[in-house]
Amino acid sequence: MTAIMTQGAGRGTFARGIHPEEYKHYAEGAAIEVLPTPAEVRIPLLQHLGAPCQGVVATKAPVKVGDLIGEPGGFVSAPVHASVDGVAGRPGAVTLPNGRHVTAIPVKADAEQALTGRALFDAFYGGDWPGEGELKGYEPQAIADVALQSGLTGLGGATFPTHIKLKRNPEKPIDTLLINGCECEPFLTADYRLMLEAASCVVTGALLAQQATGAKDLILCVEDNKRDAAEALAKAAEGTSAKVLIVRTKYPQGGEKQLIIAALNRVVPMGGLPLDVGVVVMNVGTAAALAGAVARQRPLTHRIVTVTGGGVAKPKNLLAPIGASYNDLIAFCGGMTDQAARVISGGPMMGFTVGNLNSPITKGTSGITIMTGAEVAKASETACVRCGRCVDVCPLNLVPSKLAMASRMENLDVARQYHILACMECGCCAYACPASLPLVQLMRMGKALVNRADRG
Amino acid sequence: MAKQDAPEAKGKTETAGVTIHVAPSPHLSDTTFTTRRMMLDVLIGLTPAMLVAVYIFRVHALIQIGSCVAFCALAEFMFTTLRGKKVTLGDGSAVVTGVILGMSLPWSAPWYTAAIGSFVGMGLGKVVFGGLGFNIFNPAMVGRAFIMLSFAKVLGAPAYVDADSTVDVLTQATPLTAAKNWATAVVGAPETVAPDQLDFMRLFLGNTNGSIGEVSALALLLGGIYLCWRRSASWEIPAGVGLAVVVCAGLANVLGLSPILPHLHLAGGALMLGAFFIATDPVTSPLTPKGKFLFGLGVGALIVLLRLFSSYPEGVMFAVLIMNALAPLINQWTIPKPVGGPMPVKK
Numbered sequence: 001m002t003a004i005m006t007q008g009a010g011r012g013t014f015a016r017g018i019h020p021e022e023y024k025h026y027a028e029g030a031a032i033e034v035l036p037t038p039a040e041v042r043i044p045l046l047q048h049l050g051a052p053c054q055g056v057v058a059t060k061a062p063v064k065v066g067d068l069i070g071e072p073g074g075f076v077s078a079p080v081h082a083s084v085d086g087v088a089g090r091p092g093a094v095t096l097p098n099g100r101h102v103t104a105i106p107v108k109a110d111a112e113q114a115l116t117g118r119a120l121f122d123a124f125y126g127g128d129w130p131g132e133g134e135l136k137g138y139e140p141q142a143i144a145d146v147a148l149q150s151g152l153t154g155l156g157g158a159t160f161p162t163h164i165k166l167k168r169n170p171e172k173p174i175d176t177l178l179i180n181g182c183e184c185e186p187f188l189t190a191d192y193r194l195m196l197e198a199a200s201c202v203v204t205g206a207l208l209a210q211q212a213t214g215a216k217d218l219i220l221c222v223e224d225n226k227r228d229a230a231e232a233l234a235k236a237a238e239g240t241s242a243k244v245l246i247v248r249t250k251y252p253q254g255g256e257k258q259l260i261i262a263a264l265n266r267v268v269p270m271g272g273l274p275l276d277v278g279v280v281v282m283n284v285g286t287a288a289a290l291a292g293a294v295a296r297q298r299p300l301t302h303r304i305v306t307v308t309g310g311g312v313a314k315p316k317n318l319l320a321p322i323g324a325s326y327n328d329l330i331a332f333c334g335g336m337t338d339q340a341a342r343v344i345s346g347g348p349m350m351g352f353t354v355g356n357l358n359s360p361i362t363k364g365t366s367g368i369t370i371m372t373g374a375e376v377a378k379a380s381e382t383a384c385v386r387c388g389r390c391v392d393v394c395p396l397n398l399v400p401s402k403l404a405m406a407s408r409m410e411n412l413d414v415a416r417q418y419h420i421l422a423c424m425e426c427g428c429c430a431y432a433c434p435a436s437l438p439l440v441q442l443m444r445m446g447k448a449l450v451n452r453a454d455r456g
Numbered sequence: 457m458a459k460q461d462a463p464e465a466k467g468k469t470e471t472a473g474v475t476i477h478v479a480p481s482p483h484l485s486d487t488t489f490t491t492r493r494m495m496l497d498v499l500i501g502l503t504p505a506m507l508v509a510v511y512i513f514r515v516h517a518l519i520q521i522g523s524c525v526a527f528c529a530l531a532e533f534m535f536t537t538l539r540g541k542k543v544t545l546g547d548g549s550a551v552v553t554g555v556i557l558g559m560s561l562p563w564s565a566p567w568y569t570a571a572i573g574s575f576v577g578m579g580l581g582k583v584v585f586g587g588l589g590f591n592i593f594n595p596a597m598v599g600r601a602f603i604m605l606s607f608a609k610v611l612g613a614p615a616y617v618d619a620d621s622t623v624d625v626l627t628q629a630t631p632l633t634a635a636k637n638w639a640t641a642v643v644g645a646p647e648t649v650a651p652d653q654l655d656f657m658r659l660f661l662g663n664t665n666g667s668i669g670e671v672s673a674l675a676l677l678l679g680g681i682y683l684c685w686r687r688s689a690s691w692e693i694p695a696g697v698g699l700a701v702v703v704c705a706g707l708a709n710v711l712g713l714s715p716i717l718p719h720l721h722l723a724g725g726a727l728m729l730g731a732f733f734i735a736t737d738p739v740t741s742p743l744t745p746k747g748k749f750l751f752g753l754g755v756g757a758l759i760v761l762l763r764l765f766s767s768y769p770e771g772v773m774f775a776v777l778i779m780n781a782l783a784p785l786i787n788q789w790t791i792p793k794p795v796g797g798p799m800p801v802k803k
């Protein structure tokens with residue numbers, strides 16, 4: 001087994017941040033199950049950060065899992081593929097939980113599917129994977145190309161197209177690739193289960209990404225509340241150049257820039273990207289998808305989604321086709337309980353509430369968190385007491401109370417002076433605020449105002 | 457962006473028979489730490505000092521603190537109702553103001569001064585600014601300052617002393633008055649011995665005369681440490697005060713400006729009460745850790761200056777009020793640099 005490092009170049013953590021209750025107990029023990037093929041999936045043509053795709057499939061055309069149905073609409077874009085065997089329908093509009101209205105292509109599933117159940121899981125994650133020697137035979141550019149053709153995006157939630165991260169840039173060489181297995185959002189356990197159950201697949205993808213970027217060092221980072229996952233990865237990484245690093249559990253440890261500080265003690269300049277400091281960060285789910293895409297020619301058609309919280313009957317981790325509806329997944333988990341109060345796409349810190357459960361899940365849906373009234377409980381809002389708690393927890397060292405006040409007063413000068421555009425909406429400030437102020441909402445408002453004013 | 461914000465508006469949707477709330481992230485909050493809990497912490501932190509007060513000043517302490525609390529609560533209720541605002545008594549801040557005002561008065565202050573101080577403190581000090589969170593000056597100190605300016609005698613040195621009292625400490629001048637007199641006397645007659653009120657152990661334990669809540673440095677220190685440990689007060693402020701007092705008083709002593717040593721400054725008068733419970737009022741102190749420390753330094757330095765060079769024996773109240781006025785400026789000076797530097801201006 002590869003030794004697990006507890007100390008890298010960084011201190012294993014970043015300054016400030018919070019320690020919310022983890023709530024991982026709901027689903028951490030649930031082995032990944034395969035969602036039975038839904039009757040219909042609706043595949044949005046925009047699931048990534050960037051330009052929407054162009055639909056390229058005729059209505060009523062038969063499609064197979066992995067068939068291209070949407071072509072990328074620009075450099076920052078990623079194609080989409082059919083996720084079930086079936087017949088394409090007429091494109092229609094869907095509203096995603098983040099509020100965007102996008103076009104989606106429906107696919108009616110055939111009664112007969114080539115792959116279901118365990119066979120489907122194994123096709124993606126199981127079986128044997130090529131060794132490091134064989135992986136070194138891949139052309140770096142070819143790996144990036146496959147990532148593009150396979151529609152890979154970051155699966156941690158930000159959905160940045162993966163091929164852009166993998167493409168070598170002679171002016172900004174990469175020396176370190178960090179694989180992000182922190183999963184710092186409370187409740188979510190999809191990455192954790194993946195690391196436990198498909199460690200070899202994750203390591204294979206990581207080695208491929210290392211090969212593509214030319215990074216000298218490959219470090220798999222896991223928070224110290226998931227030591228068994230770190231051990232599984234270390235076992236799978238035996239005999240390879242990959243290293244496993246334990247970082248300290250803290251929210252938002254899984255934020256790219258926070259992880260780079262914790263693991264490498266490097267600070268990404270504001271407004272810059274990890275590659276500015278020679279680093280690429282890739283989520284474990286994305287690494288696994290890259291392995292499937294390159295070694296098994298499987299485009300990104302499925303992902304692992306945690307369905308969890310006190311508001312769902314049987315919390316599970318599901319391998320689900322992209323485009324399945326929130327309802328499909330929730331129903332398979334026994335439906336909602338009477339205490340269900342809020343359905344969230346993603347985790348509770350940065351997730352969006354889902355208003356319409358018929359919406360499809362996308363490449364960025366890491367979980368469905370169904371919280372009870374007690375779990376979302378908040379103290380009643382009072383005036384800001386200027387206690388500075390928000391300042392004490394902001395990972396970016398901003399002054400949230402000032403920013404919130406500036407947004408409220410629409411005082412853009414103060415908002416700029418206090419760096420409102422730097423805010424990443426992680427929610428630490430609002431979590432800690434004793435006055436229960438809607439700080440993140442106010443930040444978003446202020447950012448929108450400043451951006452609008454800057455555009456003139 | 458505007459479009460993205462739309463579905464976040466608070467509301468409920470009925471889906472599949474379950475009521476689903478639509479709300480902005482984050483969906484978790486730290487329910488162990490609320491405004492109310494902070495105020496409760498202050499009261500818990502003040503409890504040891506209140507017990508000492510009752511031990512030394514007997515029923516006077518109860519009357520003084522009780523009446524200030526009652527008047528402050530009444531004042532908050534009246535003012536907010538008059539202005540047609542929601543009554544915010546539930547946050548507990550009026551009670552805290554009342555306790556602190558009561559603890560900063562001498563045992564002999566008549567009831568109407570407590571009433572006036574409470575009403576002025578809550579009215580001028582807080583409600584006119586828009587209520588909790590918007591006031592610039594610490595309301596308790598505003599109320600106390602008003603009493604001092606309009607009823608000088610009530611807070612004057614003789615108000616503390618009752619020559620016929622059966623309680624021993626009440627027959628003596630307060631330590632700071634004694635210290636002031638001593639410092640003056642020493643100039644003419646260097647051999648004058650220090651008054652026995654300035655015995656460090658007496659000051660530290662609280663066996664002295666003074667305002668009701670200030671006598672025991674030990675009790676205040678214990679409560680203050682609790683408050684900082686709970687993070688309901690920021691340790692940076694008392695740390696700043698302590699450091700500045702030691703440095704300034706030490707310097708004054710070395711330069712021969714004052715015979716009073718730093719540790720006596722620390723244990724005497726309202727310093728502990730001020731450092732842990734008054735200067736730390738979050739509303740009227742700066743936001744960032746660095747700002748808080750600077751604020752504490754300012755309070756500490758001003759206390760020593762006022763004690764040594766003003767005509768008053770004590771300086772905590774004015775030191776806090778002056779620094780309250782400077783807090784917005786300190787906030788300006790201490791805007792923290794974001795991790796990764798400021799956002800570059802887009803071209």
Ligand code: SF4
Pocket residue numbers: 383384385386387388389390391400401404429432433434435436437439
């Ligand atoms: S944490 Fe809340 S109450 Fe405290 S300063 Fe920040 S915004 Fe104000």
Ligand code: SF4
Pocket residue numbers: 393394395396397398399400422423424425426427428429430439440443
């Ligand atoms: S949401 Fe923004 S202001 Fe609040 S803690 Fe996160 S980065 Fe800081």
